Amino acid sequence: MHLFDYLDSGNGYKVRLLLAQLGQKYDWTHVDIDKGETRQAEFLKRNPNGRIPTLQLDDGTYLPESNAILWYLAEGSRYVPATPLGRAQVLQWMFFEQYSHEPYVATPRYICRHFPADHPRRAELPARLEKGHAALAVMEGHLATRQFFVNDRYSIADIALYAYTHVAPDGGLDLAPYPKVREWLARVAGQPNYVQLLAVPNKAVAA
Amino acid sequence: MHLFDYLDSGNGYKVRLLLAQLGQKYDWTHVDIDKGETRQAEFLKRNPNGRIPTLQLDDGTYLPESNAILWYLAEGSRYVPATPLGRAQVLQWMFFEQYSHEPYVATPRYICRHFPADHPRRAELPARLEKGHAALAVMEGHLATRQFFVNDRYSIADIALYAYTHVAPDGGLDLAPYPKVREWLARVAGQPNYVQLLAVPNKAVAA
Numbered sequence: 311m312h313l314f315d316y317l318d319s320g321n322g323y324k325v326r327l328l329l330a331q332l333g334q335k336y337d338w339t340h341v342d343i344d345k346g347e348t349r350q351a352e353f354l355k356r357n358p359n360g361r362i363p364t365l366q367l368d369d370g371t372y373l374p375e376s377n378a379i380l381w382y383l384a385e386g387s388r389y390v391p392a393t394p395l396g397r398a399q400v401l402q403w404m405f406f407e408q409y410s411h412e413p414y415v416a417t418p419r420y421i422c423r424h425f426p427a428d429h430p431r432r433a434e435l436p437a438r439l440e441k442g443h444a445a446l447a448v449m450e451g452h453l454a455t456r457q458f459f460v461n462d463r464y465s466i467a468d469i470a471l472y473a474y475t476h477v478a479p480d481g482g483l484d485l486a487p488y489p490k491v492r493e494w495l496a497r498v499a500g501q502p503n504y505v506q507l508l509a510v511p512n513k514a515v516a517a
Numbered sequence: 518m519h520l521f522d523y524l525d526s527g528n529g530y531k532v533r534l535l536l537a538q539l540g541q542k543y544d545w546t547h548v549d550i551d552k553g554e555t556r557q558a559e560f561l562k563r564n565p566n567g568r569i570p571t572l573q574l575d576d577g578t579y580l581p582e583s584n585a586i587l588w589y590l591a592e593g594s595r596y597v598p599a600t601p602l603g604r605a606q607v608l609q610w611m612f613f614e615q616y617s618h619e620p621y622v623a624t625p626r627y628i629c630r631h632f633p634a635d636h637p638r639r640a641e642l643p644a645r646l647e648k649g650h651a652a653l654a655v656m657e658g659h660l661a662t663r664q665f666f667v668n669d670r671y672s673i674a675d676i677a678l679y680a681y682t683h684v685a686p687d688g689g690l691d692l693a694p695y696p697k698v699r700e701w702l703a704r705v706a707g708q709p710n711y712v713q714l715l716a717v718p719n720k721a722v723a724a
Contacts, residue, residue: 359617359655373605375612382605398580398589401608405582408616410566448566 311336312366313511314356316343318423320416320473321376322363323507327469328383330505338511344424376473377404380466389466399460403467406448414442416474418481435482442483446491449475453490457497464501472498477507519544519573520718521563525630526550527623527680528583529570530714534676535590537712545718551631583680584611587673596673606667610674613655621649623681625688642689649690653698656682660697664704671708679705684714 313329313336315322329336341347341362348360357364357374364374365382373379381401384390391397418438425431449471452459459467476495478485485492498504520536520543522529536543548554548569555567564571564581571581572589580586588608591597598604625645632638656678659666666674683702685692692699705711 358658359613361617367602371602373602373609375609375616377612378605378609381608382601385601385604394589394592395574395578395580397592398585401588402580402582402585405584405612405615406566408612409582409619410568412616413620451565 311368312515313338314341314353314362314364314366315339316341316348316362317508317510319343319362320419320477320507321361321412324376324466324469324473325363325365325379325383326509326511327473327505328380328389328466329511331389331501331503332383332387333503334383335513336511337513337515339515377408377466377470380404380469384466389464389469391461391463391465393461396461400465400467403459404470406445407470410441410448411445411471412474414438414440414445415478415481415483418442418483419474419477420481422481439482442478442481446475446478446483446485446488449494450488450490453494458494464498468494468498473507518575519546519722521546521548521560521569521571521573523548523550523555523569524715524717526569527626527684527714528568528619531583531673531676531680532570532572532586532590533716533718534680534712535587535596535673536718538596538708538710539590539594540710541590543718543720545721547721584615584673584677587611587676591673596671596676598668598670598672600668603668607672607674610666611677613652614674614677617648617655618652618678619681621645621647621652622685622688622690625649625690626681626684627688629688646689649685649688650694653682653685653690653692653695656701657695657697660701665701671705675701675705680714 313325315338317340341353347353348362354360356372359374361374363376364372365379366372373382390400418435421431456462458464520532522545524547548560554560555569561567563579566581568581570583570586571579572586573579580589597607625642628638663669665671
């Protein structure tokens with residue numbers, strides 16, 4: 311398998327973390343978002359929606375969408391529940407992540423790390439951070455009585471939500487008001503074969 | 518089963534359409550978004566994220582997130598592929614729908630139908646519609662050589678994408694430049710047991 315990815319992307323990191331925990335080998339190519347490489351013709355042949363991560367499978371198929379990749383890699387493993395309701399709840403939290411969390415937790419971090427203090431996109435921050443706090447409050451409430459998001463067992467729902475939550479302060483989201491979220495972050499970071507966001511995969515190859 | 522829903526919601530309609538096609542009976546309660554009913558304490562006990570649709574299962578569990586509900590209801594049926602890659606591709610398009618399509622195809626429709634012409638939220642329209650056209654262009658390219666989104670067979674990926682695409686002109690998105698999308702919309706509307714967006718379910722009960 312060959313992962314097209316951007317090292318600082320939490321969406322890409324989800325896939326790298328799961329691949330490490332599955333012990334799966336893969337080739338890895340860094341695609342530079344900042345240079346617009348995801349919007350160039352060569353990459354658009356791989357994913358017409360112009361986004362990383364995109365995973366090339368062994369049969370040549372390109373699979374985009376981080377959470378769909380997680381599902382593909384994890385189905386049948388310990389990281390996806392065996393019950394229909396458990397699977398639906400994993401998907402519930404992964405759709406929550408993409409719709410109610412990522413635009414308000416990840417995008418502020420992207421803006422803060424990629425645009426100078428006087429850039430017009432900084433004006434988006436207050437409204438995005440307000441919704442980011444709303445997403446964190448939903449997570450805090452859910453974790454009040456749980457160790458992990460679904461069935462009290464580590465799953466790809468935790469991976470999907472961990473990726474940008476653990477670096478939320480980079481975008482100006484203070485995690486101090488969310489002690490249950492912080493305890494859960496520590497539990498995820500304590501899982502076997504955990505890797506960090508900025509750890510370059512072993513088999514990095516030239517683009 | 519009991520569906521908490523808002524009649525004009527495309528996300529709710531996805532679930533109603535699938536339930537009709539599965540021939541599944543259910544109770545249905547209209548939750549009035551415009552009166553803020555999804556943000557009131559009684560509803561937040563059902564879904565702390567304050568959104569419809571939310572499906573109450575027969576064991577009492579509340580399942581939110583339209584696309585997770587689709588998966589729960591359709592898994593094992595003809596509406597979800599049998600192969601791992603097919604399932605991942607259905608999820609790929611459902612995550613595309615929630616991240617790259619819904620905010621730019623559904624939200625403009627919501628703004629146009631709920632806010633007067635001089636309302637500040639109308640200022641969001643140009644940027645949203647530009648991304649809405651980008652999403653429609655991705656769909657047009659994919660459908661150039663296909664009848665349906667995955668494995669050339671009608672699935673919950675088609676239901677998820679149809680819900681807001683077929684009413685995109687309500688938000689100012691002209692579908693004329695997308696002939697393959699328009700042909701696909703007609704194919705979906707021609708499926709057995711198709712129901713329309715604003716058709717009130719049979720077993721509507723008081724809130």
